[in-house]
Amino acid sequence: MKTFLGQEPPIVNRFGKIIIVWAAFAAIFLFSARAATVATPSAGVAVAAVTAAPAAESDKPLVTSYAQTLLFLGPVPPDALPEEQHTPTIFARYWPKNFSSIPITNSILYTWVVAVVIIVMVRLGTRNMKEVPSGVQNFIEALVGGLRDMCEGMLEPKVARWVFPLAATYFIFIVMSNLMGLLPGVGSIGWGVPDPASFMPFAIKHAEAPLFRPPTSDANMTVAMSGIFFVMSLWWGLKYNGPWGLVKHTFGVQGGFTGLVVIPLSVIFLFVGCVDIISICIRPVALAMRLYGNIYGGESVLAIMLTNSPLGIAALPFYFLELMVALVQALVFTLLSVAFTSMFCSPSDGGTEHGH
Secondary structure, X not given: OOOXXXXXXXXXXXXXXXXXXXXXXXXXXXXXXXXXXXXXXXXXXXXXXXXXXXXHHHHOOOOOOOOOEEEEEXXXXXXXXXXXXXXXXXXXXXXXXXXXXXXXXXXXXXXXXXXXXXXXXXXXXXXXXXXXXXXXXXXXXXHHXXXXXXXXXXXXXXXXXXXXXXHHHHHHHHHHHHHHOOOOOOOOXXXXXXXXXXXXXXXXXXXXXXXXXXXXXXXXXXXXXXXXXHHHHHHHHHHHHOHHHHHHHHHOOOOOOOOOOHHHHHHHHHHHHHHHHHHHHHHHHHHXXXXXXXXXXXXXXXXXXXXXXXXXXXXXXXXHXXXXXXXXXXXXXXXXXXXXXXXXXXXXXXXXXXXX
């Protein structure tokens, strides 16, 4: 049985615990996120509004850029938008007065579904460990081993031990979110305008408020993931360099120069360090928006093709394209996260490793 850098227990056993911890942490983080984009019409109000103004139906996008709130844990907030006033609530009577209500959006709901699927798959693959893996265990070991090799190839061994659990968890979560977002019913089952031309009961023309939505098509989720990795990369940089070492790593003169030439070079590298600070702040934004934009854009294209072609035949080529995008975007997010971390955790004195 392979182990990570010679450590026991086997990596796949540890990985199951990592998945559970980070799935719970991501859910808690999303609960507290109350971004402006998560303004949501309730299902009943959305249907009534569209019914009252059918002329404006064609002006609405097939896929909204925000996640609809399905219900509130606690009472409806006093500052809620007018369209949220009739959103269902639970535990409203027993909710503490000093705590704000928690909105449960369709993307958060599907995040729980994705997390459960991942946990079940990992548990099935690691329940009865064998010396010669097969089936799900073989797939999990190959996947985790490949991610481990990627981290070891880009980072020093001790830094790879820090980064690997979070990077691998993110890759698996993003891949599963992207692929499960392509399942039939995701984004198309929900509430909307009834379709009188259909012979199916409860048929609607389009899901104005879908029950499920891919987590990675919600900017709140991608911002949360990139924000967590940004904070952790800063912590790893401090742990690797030390506080003063991190400052020298960012603003110090590189290349081992000595003598009077250091004086003009220090001014140049001070300016370079300021530019690097701006780049560091932009990195999490680029991570979040790249993933969100690609998944949301693919979701919009599929919705257009399914709606505007007979039997949705025109969407078939785009489904195959989205399968590739699902894998590529997860890999890009993970690779860039590891690469950004390596910029913090690399020797700044020409190859000498820091011993912190």
